[in-house]
Amino acid sequence: MKNLGLFLIAVSLCQFGIGQSEPVSKEEVYVFRGVDLTVKFKSQYSHVVLADKKGLHIETDKGTKRVRYSAKCRFLNKIGISNTLVAIEDYDISFDYAKQAQLEAAAVSDMFRSEAQTDIEIARLGGGALMESRMRLSSEARDEIEDLQNSQMDLEEQVRLSIESGDFGNTELRDFISVKMNLVAPRDIENAYCAVVVRYRGRDRNRTQETVPMSIGKVKRVGDLLADIPEKLQFSFVVPEGFISEDDCEFYLFSGKGINLATSRSVGLKQLSDEEIERIKSLAK
Numbered sequence: 001m002k003n004l005g006l007f008l009i010a011v012s013l014c015q016f017g018i019g020q021s022e023p024v025s026k027e028e029v030y031v032f033r034g035v036d037l038t039v040k041f042k043s044q045y046s047h048v049v050l051a052d053k054k055g056l057h058i059e060t061d062k063g064t065k066r067v068r069y070s071a072k073c074r075f076l077n078k079i080g081i082s083n084t085l086v087a088i089e090d091y092d093i094s095f096d097y098a099k100q101a102q103l104e105a106a107a108v109s110d111m112f113r114s115e116a117q118t119d120i121e122i123a124r125l126g127g128g129a130l131m132e133s134r135m136r137l138s139s140e141a142r143d144e145i146e147d148l149q150n151s152q153m154d155l156e157e158q159v160r161l162s163i164e165s166g167d168f169g170n171t172e173l174r175d176f177i178s179v180k181m182n183l184v185a186p187r188d189i190e191n192a193y194c195a196v197v198v199r200y201r202g203r204d205r206n207r208t209q210e211t212v213p214m215s216i217g218k219v220k221r222v223g224d225l226l227a228d229i230p231e232k233l234q235f236s237f238v239v240p241e242g243f244i245s246e247d248d249c250e251f252y253l254f255s256g257k258g259i260n261l262a263t264s265r266s267v268g269l270k271q272l273s274d275e276e277i278e279r280i281k282s283l284a285k
Contacts, residue, residue, distance in 0.1 A: 027083050029277050033267040034080025034260035035252045037195060037219070040072040041065050048258040051191045053221070075197045075217050080260035086253055087184040088265045089230065093246055095174040175241040177218075177249070180234045183263075185225040191256025192222040194233070198249050202242030214242060222253070 038045035039058050046065075050057035055066045179196055195217050202214035218237040225231050253261045262269060272280070 028085070029272045030082050030085055030262035030266075030269060031272060032080045032082070032260075032262045032269045034078050035195065035197065035250075036076040036078045037252075037254070037258075038074045038076075039067055039219075040074075041067055045074050048254070050258065051193050051221070051254070051256045053191070053223075056193070056219070069193065069219050069221050071219075073195070073217050073219055075195065075215065080262065080266070082260060082262040084186060084189070084255075084261050086186070086189075086225070086261055086263045088251070088263050089182040089184060091181040091265065092179075093249055094178045095244055096176040096178070097173050097241070173241045174239075174244040176236065176238055177244070178234075178236040179251075180232075181251075182230040182232055183222065183225060183253070184230050185227060187227050189225040189255050189261070192225050192261075193219060193254050193256070194222050195219045195252045195254070196237075196249060197252065198239060198244060200242045200244045200248040202240045211242060214240060216240070 036047075038047055039056055041058055041060055044060065046058040046060050048056045049059050049064065055068045056071070057064050057066050177196070177198065183192075185192075197215065197217040199213070199215045201211040216239045218235070220233075220235050222231065222233060250267065251263065251265055253263050255261055
């Protein structure tokens with residue numbers, strides 16, 4: 001099995017060696033689960049060959065084209081090989097359900113609308129009489145006014161308790177992701193960019209009561225990383241609502257030449273021994 005693993009790494013070098021993996025040398029070498037990132041341009045998906053401040057450069061049938069970082073992407077896992085290990089510090093990923101805030105706002109709006117209608121009805125029953133003059137009203141009118149006031153207070157209390165307990169919507173659902181971390185590179189890296197890939201079960205648009213496997217990715221420019229200087233990275237994005245946890249989220253880092261870089265959070269991260277490096281070189285010939 002070990003020989004098979006080394007063979008697959010060698011095959012990976014042959015397939016992605018140009019512009020996709022760092023050259024194997026006598027330095028530290030890391031193997032990890034990387035990602036083959038392709039970006040949509042018109043009707044086709046193409047590999048990234050370069051990145052800069054304005055966007056990603058991809059190779060198409062009509063030459064190199066530049067697209068925005070927000071362009072639609074596809075992510076296919078592959079073996080990553082890198083001489084560079086970027087440390088990720090103070091990593092924090094959080095989730096929210098933005099739709100819940102909309103439901104809460106709608107409930108508060110309905111509450112105020114009900115309050116206005118209650119006031120109008122009380123004024124009608126009281127014939128415009130002030131509170132201290134309502135004792136002259138019939139007991140039936142006073143009881144009806146009291147019932148309206150109690151109903152309004154019950155509604156306001158119900159809305160308040162529901163907001164505090166998060167009862168609006170399904171609090172297990174998520175549709176908003178925030179990512180924060182510091183990146184510390186061992187060497188200068190120009191025009192770095194990253195991707196967060198989320199694989200989870202989300203709501204089917206056509207069948208709202210069912211969930212289906214989903215894969216959503218967000219590509220973000222990082223910029224120049226300077227050796228041993230922490231670079232703060234923070235961004236957020238919206239995804240179709242679903243059941244998402246931290247385990248469903250994967251972080252990938254790339255150099256400005258589209259090369260997968262190993263990070264301290266890379267899945268399956270392993271540092272190769274000198275013997276393994278030499279065997280990989282011989283298999284890759």
